[in-house]
Amino acid sequence: MALRIRIAQILISEELRKGGIRAPVHLALGHEWVAVDVVGAMGPGDKILLSHRNVAYHLVKRSLASVLHEYRSGRFGSMNMIDPDSGIVYTSSILANQFPVACGVALSDNAAGSGATTFVVAGDGAIEEGAFYESLMFAAKHELPIVFVVEDNGWSMSSPVCSRRLDVDIDELCFQIGGEVCVQDYRSRCPSRPVFVGDGLRFPHVWHMKVNTYGSKGHHYHHGPIDIDIDPEYPVLCGAERKLWSREDSRRILNELRGEIG
Numbered sequence: 670m671a672l673r674i675r676i677a678q679i680l681i682s683e684e685l686r687k688g689g690i691r692a693p694v695h696l697a698l699g700h701e702w703v704a705v706d707v708v709g710a711m712g713p714g715d716k717i718l719l720s721h722r723n724v725a726y727h728l729v730k731r732s733l734a735s736v737l738h739e740y741r742s743g744r745f746g747s748m749n750m751i752d753p754d755s756g757i758v759y760t761s762s763i764l765a766n767q768f769p770v771a772c773g774v775a776l777s778d779n780a781a782g783s784g785a786t787t788f789v790v791a792g793d794g795a796i797e798e799g800a801f802y803e804s805l806m807f808a809a810k811h812e813l814p815i816v817f818v819v820e821d822n823g824w825s826m827s828s829p830v831c832s833r834r835l836d837v838d839i840d841e842l843c844f845q846i847g848g849e850v851c852v853q854d855y856r857s858r859c860p861s862r863p864v865f866v867g868d869g870l871r872f873p874h875v876w877h878m879k880v881n882t883y884g885s886k887g888h889h890y891h892h893g894p895i896d897i898d899i900d901p902e903y904p905v906l907c908g909a910e911r912k913l914w915s916r917e918d919s920r921r922i923l924n925e926l927r928g929e930i931g
């Protein structure tokens with residue numbers, strides 16, 4: 670699944686280059702495994718709130734054709750694309766805005782007794798906003814069933830953590846506020862599917878996902894058509910993943926996706 674999402678993003682980039690998409694698209698190269706695992710942890714009725722970099726989650730939940738259709742139609746642009754039927758109820762183009770909104774969603778579900786869990790995803794840049802800490806404290810105070818997912822690649826745009834702030838022990842800080850912290854390291858291994866939500870764990874959960882991303886021309890993030898200096902049939906993947914995914918797999922998925930979008 671993660672390989673399919675990687676190749677789908679390369680095809681989206683191709684479409685951008687051809688001028689078929691007029692809205693900016695924020696790709697999520699290197700975040701694919703996280704999206705697969707988080708969506709895999711969601712149960713029926715659970716909801717998820719995302720940032721502007723939401724494409725990988727949409728591609729886990731939906732077909733490439735439907736995602737491209739929305740990009741082409743420009744209904745929500747890309748930063749605010751939602752799909753309530755699949756549980757993607759909110760995406761934010763404002764940094765960290767999704768955290769307090771997630772608290773509202775979880776509070777509402779809690780009051781209704783739905784039993785649903787709310788997932789909210791952001792990068793390590795967004796946790797520098799006060800909204801992250803305030804939302805975490807609010808969720809802990811009200812015992813809201815929220816999972817805060819932090820995709821931590823150590824970069825915010827082109828700025829590394831060390832140029833932005835003092836080093837913060839995110840895990841200890843979240844634990845002290847009242848969160849149950851789970852750390853997953855995606856940087857040097859191909860992760861097995863983790864079991865995050867266990868009986869007896871206290872909410873809110875904080876899932877600290879350490880990831881590598883792959884830059885292009887020195888940029889770690891992408892805001893439009895990108896120069897991926899790679900063969901679409903053999904996308905660049907991190908160490909262990911490369912061993913698992915053959916050129917034949919890549920070619921088969923590429924052909925399937927090209928057939929899907931016509």
Ligand SMILES: [Mg+2]
Pocket residue numbers: 792793794820821822823824825826
């Ligand atoms: Mg980051």
